[in-house]
Amino acid sequence: MIDLDPQMAAALQTFFEESRELLQDMENALLFMENAGADSERINAVFRAAHTIKGSAGLFGLEEVVRFTHRLENLLDQIRSGVTDLTPVRITLLLSCGDHIAGYLDRIATDSSLDQVFLAEDLRLLGDLAAQLGSSPVASIAPAIAPALAPTTLALTIPPSPEPEFSNSPGSVQTGNWHISLRFGRDTFRDGMDPLSFLRYLEQIGEIIGIVTLTDSLPALSQMDAESCYLGFEISFRSSANKAKIADVFDFVKESSTIHILPAHSQITAYLQLIQQLPEADQHLGEILVSVGSLTEEELQKALTLQDAGNQGGQHQPLGEILVAQKMVQEPVVQGALEKQQQQREHQVVERQMLRVRAADLDQLVNLVGELVIASAANSLYAAQSNAEERVESAAQVARLVEDIRDGALHLRMIDVAEVFQRFPRVVRDTARTLGKDIRLEISGEGTELDKSMAEKITDPLMHLVRNAMDHGIESAERRHALGKPAQGCISLHACHDAGGIIIEVRDDGGGLNREKILGKAIEKRLVTPEQQLSDQEIYALIFAPGFSTADQVSDISGRGVGMDVVRQNIEAIRGSIEIHSTPGAGSTMRIRLPLTLSIIDGFLVKLATDTFVIPAESVEECLEYPEQQGTVGYMVLRDQALPLLHLTRVFRFDAQPEKRRNVIVVRHGQSRVGMVVGAILGNQQTVIKPLGKLFDQVPGISAATILGNGDVAPILDIPALIHHHTSAKHSY
Amino acid sequence: MNMLPAGDGTAQVEHWGGQYLIIQLQTESFGVDITAVREIIAYVVPTQIPMMPTFVVGVINLRGQVVPIIDIARRFGRPATAIHKRSCITIVDLQEGESRQRLGVIVDAVNEVLEFSGEQIEPAPQFGAGLRTEFIRGMAKVANQFITLLEMERVLSLDEMAQLAAIAAGAAAGA
Numbered sequence: 001m002i003d004l005d006p007q008m009a010a011a012l013q014t015f016f017e018e019s020r021e022l023l024q025d026m027e028n029a030l031l032f033m034e035n036a037g038a039d040s041e042r043i044n045a046v047f048r049a050a051h052t053i054k055g056s057a058g059l060f061g062l063e064e065v066v067r068f069t070h071r072l073e074n075l076l077d078q079i080r081s082g083v084t085d086l087t088p089v090r091i092t093l094l095l096s097c098g099d100h101i102a103g104y105l106d107r108i109a110t111d112s113s114l115d116q117v118f119l120a121e122d123l124r125l126l127g128d129l130a131a132q133l134g135s136s137p138v139a140s141i142a143p144a145i146a147p148a149l150a151p152t153t154l155a156l157t158i159p160p161s162p163e164p165e166f167s168n169s170p171g172s173v174q175t176g177n178w179h180i181s182l183r184f185g186r187d188t189f190r191d192g193m194d195p196l197s198f199l200r201y202l203e204q205i206g207e208i209i210g211i212v213t214l215t216d217s218l219p220a221l222s223q224m225d226a227e228s229c230y231l232g233f234e235i236s237f238r239s240s241a242n243k244a245k246i247a248d249v250f251d252f253v254k255e256s257s258t259i260h261i262l263p264a265h266s267q268i269t270a271y272l273q274l275i276q277q278l279p280e281a282d283q284h285l286g287e288i289l290v291s292v293g294s295l296t297e298e299e300l301q302k303a304l305t306l307q308d309a310g311n312q313g314g315q316h317q318p319l320g321e322i323l324v325a326q327k328m329v330q331e332p333v334v335q336g337a338l339e340k341q342q343q344q345r346e347h348q349v350v351e352r353q354m355l356r357v358r359a360a361d362l363d364q365l366v367n368l369v370g371e372l373v374i375a376s377a378a379n380s381l382y383a384a385q386s387n388a389e390e391r392v393e394s395a396a397q398v399a400r401l402v403e404d405i406r407d408g409a410l411h412l413r414m415i416d417v418a419e420v421f422q423r424f425p426r427v428v429r430d431t432a433r434t435l436g437k438d439i440r441l442e443i444s445g446e447g448t449e450l451d452k453s454m455a456e457k458i459t460d461p462l463m464h465l466v467r468n469a470m471d472h473g474i475e476s477a478e479r480r481h482a483l484g485k486p487a488q489g490c491i492s493l494h495a496c497h498d499a500g501g502i503i504i505e506v507r508d509d510g511g512g513l514n515r516e517k518i519l520g521k522a523i524e525k526r527l528v529t530p531e532q533q534l535s536d537q538e539i540y541a542l543i544f545a546p547g548f549s550t551a552d553q554v555s556d557i558s559g560r561g562v563g564m565d566v567v568r569q570n571i572e573a574i575r576g577s578i579e580i581h582s583t584p585g586a587g588s589t590m591r592i593r594l595p596l597t598l599s600i601i602d603g604f605l606v607k608l609a610t611d612t613f614v615i616p617a618e619s620v621e622e623c624l625e626y627p628e629q630q631g632t633v634g635y636m637v638l639r640d641q642a643l644p645l646l647h648l649t650r651v652f653r654f655d656a657q658p659e660k661r662r663n664v665i666v667v668r669h670g671q672s673r674v675g676m677v678v679g680a681i682l683g684n685q686q687t688v689i690k691p692l693g694k695l696f697d698q699v700p701g702i703s704a705a706t707i708l709g710n711g712d713v714a715p716i717l718d719i720p721a722l723i724h725h726h727t728s729a730k731h732s733y
Numbered sequence: 734m735n736m737l738p739a740g741d742g743t744a745q746v747e748h749w750g751g752q753y754l755i756i757q758l759q760t761e762s763f764g765v766d767i768t769a770v771r772e773i774i775a776y777v778v779p780t781q782i783p784m785m786p787t788f789v790v791g792v793i794n795l796r797g798q799v800v801p802i803i804d805i806a807r808r809f810g811r812p813a814t815a816i817h818k819r820s821c822i823t824i825v826d827l828q829e830g831e832s833r834q835r836l837g838v839i840v841d842a843v844n845e846v847l848e849f850s851g852e853q854i855e856p857a858p859q860f861g862a863g864l865r866t867e868f869i870r871g872m873a874k875v876a877n878q879f880i881t882l883l884e885m886e887r888v889l890s891l892d893e894m895a896q897l898a899a900i901a902a903g904a905a906a907g908a
Contacts, residue, residue, distance in 0.1 A: 371797050611781060652783030690799040692782070692792065693834065694891050698899035699784055705792060705799045713780040713792045713799055 008060075014356070015056050016109050022049040023098050024422065030091050030098075031425045038079075038086040046094070047076045053101060064114070065104050068122065071129045072097045078133065093128050095426070100125055177209060178246060178263055180235040183217075185256025188229035193253055195231055202249050206239020247296040261296075295329050359452070362412055369402075369409040370688035376402040377685060377709035403686065413453075417495040417504070418446035420455045420462070427463060428491055431470050438477060438488045439470055445495035450502050454594060457574050458504065461567040465506040465590050466491060468564070473510030473588055483585070485509070498593075501720075506590045513540055513582040521548065540580040544568040577720065593720070595703075603687035603706060603716065606665065607679040609654045612714040614687050614706055615676065619667045619719045626662035626677055636664065636675060646726050647677045648717075651701060669720045676722075685709070689716065700725050749871055750851035753882060756823060757842040758806050758814065764847070764873055764882040769825045771835070773843050776820040786901040787813065789894070793837060795824065802837040803889060809864055814839050829891050836889050847880075849873045854882065 026049040029042040050073050057065035072094070078084040100121060107114055114122075180202075184195050202208065214232035218224065239246065243261055250259050303323050320334040376399050383395035421443050428441040450458075474480075474489035481487055494505040515536060522528045522542045542548060546565040571578050571592055582588035602617035627636055635642045645664065664675040687706035692715075696702065703718035753764035779791030779802040788807035792799050802822060806814045814820070822837040857869035870884040 374797065654783070690797075692799060693801065694895050695789065695801050695898060696782055696785070697895060698902045699782060700902055702782065705780075705782075707794045707797060707799070711794050713794050715780070715782055 012060055015060060016105055017356075019053050019056065019105055020102065022053055023102050025049055026098050027095060027426055028422060030094055031429060033086060034088060034091045034429070040080075043076070043080050043086065047073070047080050050076055062104075062108060065101065065108070068097075068104065068126070069101060071126055072101075075129050075132050084132065090132055093125070093132060097125055097129070178206075178235075178237040178239060178243075178261060180233070180237050180246070181258075181260040181262070182235065182250070183214075183232040183258040184229045184253060185258075186228045186230070187256055188253060189227055191253075191256065195229065195233070198250060198253065199233070199235075202235070202237065202246075205241045205245060205249065206237050208235055209238050210236040244296050247299075295323065299323075357412075366409050366413060369406050372402055373406055373686050373688050374707050374709070378711070381709040406686065411449075413451055414449040415452050415455055416446060417448045417450055417455070417502075418443075420450075420459055421446065421493050421495075423459070424462075424466060424493060427466060428470065431467055435471060436476075437470065437474060439474055440488055440490055442490060442492040443494075444492065448495040448497060448502060450495075450594065454502075454574055457570065458576075458592070458594065461570045461592070462493075462504065462506065464564075464567050465592075466493070469506055469508040469510065469588070469590070473508035473512075475511050502594045504592045504594065506592075507587060508589075509587040512584045512586060512588050513543070513580065515539055515584070518542055536582075537579070540582060543580070544578075577724075601687055601689060601716075603685050604665070605682035605685055605708075605714070606663075606676075607682060608648050608652065609679065612682065612708060612712065613648070613678070614685075614714050614716040615665060615667065616716065616719060617684055619669060621666040621668050621673065623681055624664045624666065624675070626664050638666070638675070643673065643675045644726070645675045645677055646722060649677075649679075651722070651726075667719050667723070669723045672723050674723050674726065676717075687714075687716065748851065749854050749882065750849055752846055752848050753873065753880075754823070754846055755844040755880065756838075756840040757844055758809075758840060759811070762844065762880050764849075764880050765823070765825070765885055766870070766882070767846060769827060769885050771824045771826050774822050774824060774837075776816060776822055776839070779837075784902045786894075786897045789898065790839060793822070795835075795837070798835065800824065800835050800837050802839060803894075805838050805840070805888065808888060808894075809868070814841060817841070825885055825889070827886055827889055827891075829886075834889075834891055838889070847873070847875065849875075849882075855879075 026046050029045045029049075033039065033042050050069055054066055054069035054073060057069065075084070075090070075094075079086050079090070084090070103118060103121075104114075107118070182195075182198075184193075188195060199208070199211075212234040214234065215230070217232065218230040224230070237246070243263070246261050247254070247259070250257065253259075320338060323329045324331045324334055376395075380392075380395045380399050383391045386392075424443070425441055428439060432439040469491055470489070474491070475483070475485075477487045480489065490509045492505075492507045494503075494507065496503050518539055519528070519534070519542075522539075522545070523530050525545075525548065527542060527545050527548070528534065544564050544567070548564065568578055571594075574594065576592055576594040578590060578592050580588060580590055603614035604617045604620050606613050606615060624638070634645055636645055637643070643664075643666065661680065663678055663681050665678055665681070666673060666675050668674075685708070687708075689704045690706060690713075692699075692702070692705050701718050701722040702715045703721070704716045705713050706716055708714050749766075752767040754767050754770050755762050755764055757763075774795070777793050779793045781791040782789065785791075788804050790802040790804050792801050794800075804814050806812065816839075819842045821840060821843060823840055823843065824835060824837050827834050827836065853875075854871040854873050856871055857866050858872065859866060864881065868884055868888045870882040872879045873882055
């Protein structure tokens, strides 16, 4: 749909990204106001977002977006000026409009056409917007009525009080005499216009205080062409209308005629005030002047054309000078606007300290840092072997710096979990409405950081769990009332770090999982037999079976039974796990455990027979000597508690003889703590995670590999999988 | 890639003309499509990964990348390749769906690169080669002798090997 050179295409891409962020900001602000009530700061934020999108879309010639956003902006403008209240209905409408703009952007980005459904939505929203705007039309969309149509309204006087439509527009100036300088074009009569009718029409929006007809361009009678117009007028005009409104009067002759509309001096101060009140966004001088109403769009275009034309010699005449020279704006106003622009720019320097980086570049950097870590480990190793003290010291220093670089590089890839959570208020709100339930969302654990790629992959499963909890978990208001619970249900999202992983919880205060119902359904679906003895955990886990759904009614939200198994698959695909905790009558908690998937971890190196293995240091609690007298019982006593032991050589089927000296590494995962029996302990080292690939996916207990300082490959143990396998199999190795 | 139907087999085989790296496995020579071969390196001792099927010897560090090493003789159901001083590892890049997979294959020797025209290549025999037919791309005739051209995508099919690995791991864990 758009054919652009690469530079423009890149700019367009940035526009899409920024617009989506703006729409997200808009949504956040709206949702916040829905709960906490309207505040002017957020209304301004919403307005700014819409305005920026409109402006940028205009630059790319995305007319549909401009047209739609413009209507949206009209409503927002009314809300901003307090003429219209921000009611829940309007919030819903504004949210839908935000979605709709996102829809436009998606379709433009993917080059797909605007289909019937979309256009129908377009019409519906525009209709709603118009309805919300109420009866007062906004000046900018009501074009000047052709003066010829209203010749009889000459006697009509202006309303004594300013019309509301004017008082709320940013360019309105309460009083003052405008000076209008008109030079009608030669072809005015031939174009079917009558200068007089414009003057009559002008009287409708104000009062002509004085008028001078200029006849100096009128030639001698013999040379005069009766069909040409030689007239000019200097008019002193009193009106509360803004400049754009006045300029609109001359809309039909603006092409052929010379029109200057200058405000009286009393208004210069008013403009300056308006300029000072503008929001802090980077605007061009012209934009500033237009937004306070001292300059019209047409005048700006004209001035810019002049600037371009005068640009031949490489000399760039400032726009301000042109505006003053062309009598479009008085000099003090231009000065004021320039000062404002300076302020805005300074403000932006503080705000724009973010940098967009391509994800691929970042990955490349992290990979290189990984190589650097390996190289640094080798360096330290050789330095230690050489026994030269200075070399050891400098190697240690390099290693320290590399560690800092590693942390910094990895941090670049991390995003706050709040970014994942931020779309949920909207989801919960919309789902709650669809379900007809009153549900609030509580979010905690912002500040927990996780890898960006992980964040992208966890959003969909989370979304599903939240919807599921709202649909199946939280009871209807009547039922909650009967149970003595608060009528408003609560879904909470929580995130935290735990033992080298991230935990994300979706909690609801609903009825909890119905153990009997799940079991009944599972038996009916032949997933289990009635004879099987199952623990609560095992029964809850049945809901992750493909095609399982206990909902009696299939709703829009959930109940088709396609979800939970996909949720589990998606979570397991990123090496995560999910467990369910449920208390009948009090609610249930879905706990997702994710690895940090950092590409570099602190590793704890151990020997098994002749091979080196890495245990992630974050899951190691302590190291002990193996109590030889325990023999093969499979447990040892640690501070009066039984610690189950896992003999790794036996787990991995090494045929080697038991080593002479053995050690126990106490590792923890969640609530379980296990002692891993290993050979020698080689100590801590930073290790770069290298994926082992598909071939080794099925090896239980090994998650990846790393490269040691001496170039050898060492497998990294998957502690959660080992513990899980050990405890579920109930094997005593 | 699948077994070639007898009828249009020749038409298919013509397509396979090109350069082949001749590798030696024990006493037999095989041809490997040169476009899949990335490099040949001297033998290094791989790090064992526990609970893998025997044809997965382990992994090596190839300039910072962890590359699985396959004993192709074991994959063919023959005795393990004995390591000696001419042993080397042929690194191949295989297209597997969207991704490229890098694998190392232990060979007894790498002999030469031969060019075969389409006519020199005959379809795989239905039996008698001592290999699964799907592993064979065709038979190239050189000086009254046939060299088996391997279909490396099949021989080193990750899907199949991963399944075998899962079975091996399951057997080890379940025992």
